[in-house]
């Protein structure tokens with residue numbers, strides 16, 4: 826029989842609750858986060874205690890999400906623009922690259938090439954190409970990766 830710590834239970838509850846409402850988080854450089862809801866990106870506007878207030882990254886859009894301890898308490902998403910699955914995928918890939926840079930001793934150019942190679946599959950299509958174009962090149966991404 827497994828004994829879970831309160832923290833494990835809290836984390837699990839948080840992930841399950843977020844999965845139900847289609848919310849997840851992507852880690853940016855410098856440890857900040859981007860909230861993803863239904864293939865839309867939100868950036869953190871303010872944080873007060875355990876409450877965070879997120880705005881759609883599109884400045885002309887009024888969509889907002891409030892979270893408390895990482896769980897949405899209010900989702901007001903009348904977006905006036907289409908979803909951005911390509912932008913979400915590119916952001917996720919950069920986050921994965923940063924994570925691998927941090928957690929392994931592999932040389933950064935090798936990690937970067939390897940991640941780009943995962944895009945070059947037989948299923949390469951217009952969407953894949955759009956993601957590749959959105960990714961910063963190794964040399965422009967390097968300062969952020971070495972941080």
Ligand SMILES: [Zn+2]
Pocket residue numbers: 865881882883886887888903904905906
């Ligand atoms: Zn929006």
